[in-house]
Amino acid sequence: MAEQYDAIVIGAGPAGYVAAIRCAQLGLKTACVDRWLSDSNKPSPGGTCLNVGCIPSKALLESSALYANVKQGIAKHGIIVPSVEIDISVMMARKDKVVNELSQGIGALFQSNGIAFYSGRGKLLLDKRVEINEFNKKEKQIVSADNVILAPGSSPIDLKAAPLDDDLIVDSSGALAFSEVPGRLGIIGAGVIGLELGSLWRRLGSEVILLEAQDKFLPIADDQVARETHKQFSAQGLDIRLNSRVVVCEAKNNQVHIDYEDANGTQHETVDKLIVAVGRRPNTNDLCAEEAGLTLDEWGIIHVDAQCMTNLPGVYAIGDAVHGPMLAHKGSEEGVMVAEIIAGHSAQVNYDTIPNIIYTDPEIAWIGKTEQQLKSTGVEYRAGNFPFSASGRAKASGETAGMVKVLADAETDRILGVHMIGSHCSELISQVGIAMEFGASSEDICMTMFAHPTLSEAFHEAALAVGGRAIHLLKK
Ligand code: FAD
Numbered sequence: 454m455a456e457q458y459d460a461i462v463i464g465a466g467p468a469g470y471v472a473a474i475r476c477a478q479l480g481l482k483t484a485c486v487d488r489w490l491s492d493s494n495k496p497s498p499g500g501t502c503l504n505v506g507c508i509p510s511k512a513l514l515e516s517s518a519l520y521a522n523v524k525q526g527i528a529k530h531g532i533i534v535p536s537v538e539i540d541i542s543v544m545m546a547r548k549d550k551v552v553n554e555l556s557q558g559i560g561a562l563f564q565s566n567g568i569a570f571y572s573g574r575g576k577l578l579l580d581k582r583v584e585i586n587e588f589n590k591k592e593k594q595i596v597s598a599d600n601v602i603l604a605p606g607s608s609p610i611d612l613k614a615a616p617l618d619d620d621l622i623v624d625s626s627g628a629l630a631f632s633e634v635p636g637r638l639g640i641i642g643a644g645v646i647g648l649e650l651g652s653l654w655r656r657l658g659s660e661v662i663l664l665e666a667q668d669k670f671l672p673i674a675d676d677q678v679a680r681e682t683h684k685q686f687s688a689q690g691l692d693i694r695l696n697s698r699v700v701v702c703e704a705k706n707n708q709v710h711i712d713y714e715d716a717n718g719t720q721h722e723t724v725d726k727l728i729v730a731v732g733r734r735p736n737t738n739d740l741c742a743e744e745a746g747l748t749l750d751e752w753g754i755i756h757v758d759a760q761c762m763t764n765l766p767g768v769y770a771i772g773d774a775v776h777g778p779m780l781a782h783k784g785s786e787e788g789v790m791v792a793e794i795i796a797g798h799s800a801q802v803n804y805d806t807i808p809n810i811i812y813t814d815p816e817i818a819w820i821g822k823t824e825q826q827l828k829s830t831g832v833e834y835r836a837g838n839f840p841f842s843a844s845g846r847a848k849a850s851g852e853t854a855g856m857v858k859v860l861a862d863a864e865t866d867r868i869l870g871v872h873m874i875g876s877h878c879s880e881l882i883s884q885v886g887i888a889m890e891f892g893a894s895s896e897d898i899c900m901t902m903f904a905h906p907t908l909s910e911a912f913h914e915a916a917l918a919v920g921g922r923a924i925h926l927l928k929k
């Protein structure tokens with residue numbers, strides 16, 4: 454007889470594994486199936502995020518930041534390092550160790566929570582049955598559940614003009630495993646991945662050229678932030694070419710030849726490696742048998758309601774495979790919500806307070822509405838800006854680039870959006886999340902005591918600036 458569960462999760466990325474753990478915590482008999490295998494063919498739960506996304510990219514960003522700091526930043530502190538070298542193989546081995554340890558950690562969490570883990574492919578069949586094709590078993594098996602949670606994640610979008618060859622033309626996963634620093638590195642797409650990977654390899658010494666099809670830089674960010682970061686990235690040597698659409702790429706003689714079109718016609722560029730980073734698409738091919746009748750949209754995104762319920766009763770979908778930003782923490786929160794709902798509780802995700810972070814240097818972080826969004830919807834607002842150059846702590850650290858901007862409703866003073874560029878903004882933004890989750894006004898932030906000297910004071914000062922009363926800003 455088929456094994457019966459209260460909940461089965463397909464996919465053990467940050468959406469799926471968190472959903473499985475919360476289901477188990479709530480007393481549900483839970484299973485999770487995931488198909489990710491490490492380079493040594495071992496199960497590696499954690500999905501894109503842990504294996505080829507958030508974690509390895511941040512491990513390498515950290516290494517590259519240390520290198521760049523020792524090379525360029527440390528002398529101003531009076532610390533003289535006569536020579537500095539990179540050993541890419543050690544850097545990569547450290548990154549792999551971080552990934553392996555965290556992935557094993559998820560295995561341990563599954564075990565300690567009594568979750569049955571299947572390493573293999575899962576496919577949703579009719580009536581909440583799931584076909585499991587385990588890698589270490591010849592026969593497929595069918596299990597069934599009262600509830601199925603689909604968390605299959607996403608994969609990089611292919612570009613016909615730049616077919617991957619696993620050596621010279623790679624996707625983001627390939628770019629996290631280069632064995633040497635490319636001399637000249639091309640990147641198609643100046644989105645989040647393009648900017649993070651571009652920064653990473655630029656810091657290690659590559660000449661980096663980003664070819665971006667849109668004519669506006671970073672349109673998802675606040676315009677002021679986008680302008681400021683564009684300036685800073687250009688000063689760092691990132692060659693960002695907007696309005697540049699790649700027509701054809703050819704890998705020959707150990708180089709990639711790129712033809713692209715911009716406002717002046719067809720251009721030619723030659724690079725040593727090319728990264729394709731033009732977005733991601735949901736992994737919904739072959740996730741579900743046709744007769745099960747799961748509704749997908751034309752992009753393969755699983756159709757869900759506000760509670761992540763699909764059109765099939767008892768079948769939920771979460772993470773990158775549903776609407777919304779493709780972010781690990783957004784998927785995890787959906788996983789918790791669905792587990793709570795299955796266990797009979799009420800739960801929801803507040804999509805208005807999702808933190809967005811780009812882990813470049815300086816870091817870019819924001820929550821809520823941009824100025825252009827507020828203007829386009831006719832919302833009256835007041836803005837307060839505070840530059841890190843006026844922060845004592847930023848000065849002491851020598852990291853004065855950037856600013857904090859608070860946007861508050863002109864009538865109610867409720868915070869509608871906060872935008873930051875600068876050092877440690879990936880950490881600073883969480884206090885904004887807490888404030889916005891509690892419905893804070895800019896006055897609430899003004900009335901809060903912030904420790905001195907900290908970078909967080911810039912948030913306080915930006916809130917004060919909403920009412921024209923920032924202490925450490927020269928009077929206009
Ligand atoms: P995934 O993490 O993709 O996991 C889905 C899992 O399901 C995978 O293991 C997959 O193999 C498995 N699966 C799919 N289909 C099946 C099936 N039929 N049977 C069994 N298993 C299946 N986000 C952030 O928030 N912060 C970051 O800093 C960040 N950095 C990133 C850097 C890079 C280079 C990339 C590529 C992405 C980054 N992201 C980041 C995005 C983040 O990785 C994703 O938003 C997140 O992983 C999505 O989680 P998920 O659980 O929905 O899917």
Ligand code: NAD
Pocket residue numbers: 612641642643644645646647649664665666667697698699730731732733778779780809810811812
């Ligand atoms: P993206 O959507 O952020 O950027 C893709 C870029 O490629 C866009 O600017 C787009 O205009 C451009 N583009 C598309 N087709 C093109 C073409 N033919 N030629 C030139 N440019 C082209 O996607 P991404 O950078 O691939 O990232 C995918 C997802 O992963 C994002 O949704 C992001 O949220 C997530 N991610 C998040 C983080 C983070 O939170 N720090 C880090 C990495 C990835």
